[in-house]
């Protein structure tokens with residue numbers, strides 16, 4: 320949520336920051352701005368809207384000269400999207416400027432204190448409090464001032480700071496919001512996300528909570544909150560920049576949908592060896608696994624939906640009670656977690672504020688935390704007891720696709736791993752599922768080759784105002800994701816229901832021409848689902864049914880249109896079924912002319928509660 324990029328070095332800073340901000344735009348895109356420190360003089364430009372609006376104002380960067388600066392692309396929290404509320408914000412004296420991700424929770428109190436001391440405020444943001452607080456503590460030593468201000472701020476923040484008195488210095492500090500420092504050849508970088516600086520460097524240091532970095536063109540120094548210097552070895556990022564570019568596709572979302580076979584292959588294949596699931600990267604001892612009384616799966620948005628599929632599958636295979644809980648609810652729901660509880664946290668970014676908070680609560684209660692994360696070195700990965708990375712590469716489109724698919728793939732591995740250790744799965748089932756996992760990437764490719772069928776269906780239905788999804792068991796879990804995908808990017812109202820639950824209320828919403836998308840891949844319950852399809856069809860609904868090749872004959876008489884997926888072991892069906900639904904959402908949004916990669920009001924990484 321929000322993006323930060325900073326540079327200090329031999330090159331002109333503005334074009335570098337504009338390029339970085341474009342790459343970060345998926346994190347927030349209601350306004351953008353940059354500040355340049357040119358030989359001790361700060362110049363600032365901000366614009367409401369996309370980074371392109373900012374770029375236009377400053378001639379693609381050519382109108383702002385200077386070699387040191389920071390920029391920001393915003394997702395509004397405090398204060399509406401506007402030029403005034405856009406970052407950077409400047410202190411009352413004009414000496415210090417900064418950009419900020421996160422929320423300073425005690426900003427009201429600090430603001431009152433600063434106003435009483437004579438500080439002026441021009442915006443409605445909490446960020447302006449941070450910059451004035453640093454100014455308040457600044458008595459000639461900027462490092463000390465940042466450290467003292469940081470002690471007073473509660474909440475979450477990642478700050479990129481410049482000060483007139485230090486012409487080639489960038490400062491950075493963070494708490495619960497990510498920041499990385501990039502080591503370049505002729506200058507150094509600061510960013511909230513590697514995508515912003517990958518074209519310039521792959522050598523990065525991760526800044527930890529409460530640390531402060533001083534970045535000059537030739538050096539990066541990191542200090543703890545006592546201002547003792549810390550030596551940190553750089554890490555090498557192996558993501559290729561092409562992974563963060565559109566590569567000829569019209570939208571990142573479409574590119575990422577198409578990348579799913581490869582992402583799933585990369586995630587699964589190192590962990591499938593000689594017909595066995597090998598999870599070398601985690602330490603779950605057999606005694607511990609056998610002592611487990613409960614598993615919680617925690618996540619937000621699509622990651623939570625992965626958890627719901629995983630609940631069905633882990634319970635079925637490993638015979639342990641599993642509860643999927645929204646991260647934002649977990650810590651306020653008196654969770655019954657202790658040392659006999661495994662908490663699985665799922666997060667693409669590894670920085671989602673609610674998931675971080677839930678993870679910390681789980682650890683406080685004594686539970687072991689296993690996380691499924693895409694971004695290496697992120698907060699959730701760093702703080703979990705065990706991590707299983709999804710190897711999806713950078714995901715840029717706000718609506719997740721390949722991260723969802725790779726997370727799902729990892730949950731099958733966990734289900735098999737636990738079931739094997741607990742002795743709750745037969746050899747035949749184990750072998751069949753491992754075989755299914757090996758075949759998964761090829762079957763995903765097969766579905767993608769038939770994408771035009773889904774495009775055709777989208778062309779028939781894109782004008783609907785309301786769409787209902789129904790399904791049973793894992794198909795129900797999938798309807799939640801299918802419906803979310805559609806809502807996120809096409810803005811069509813849609814909802815997901817357990818098929819058997821419709822007649823307990825929602826069926827009243829069905830009228831002539833209402834589109835009902837029935838997920839009917841789970842063969843064991845296909846005839847039950849068909850009964851529910853018939854219930855809505857006889858009340859005027861149009862029916863689009865998703866089923867397997869084997870299921871087709873069962874649903875044909877009750878459906879107006881059918882989407883087919885290949886047959887596969889039943890627990891793996893959601894991995895196939897989700898893809899036509901992602902494509903459907905994409906093509907519907909395309910037909911409606913929506914902003915697919917950057918849907919209104921959303922952000923990719925939600926680092927506020």
Ligand code: G6P
Nearest residue numbers: 619620621622666667668671719
């Ligand atoms: C946002 C995104 C969703 C994502 C959720 C969780 O709401 O728009 O696509 O599923 O955050 O993000 P995470 O990074 O924790 O997986």
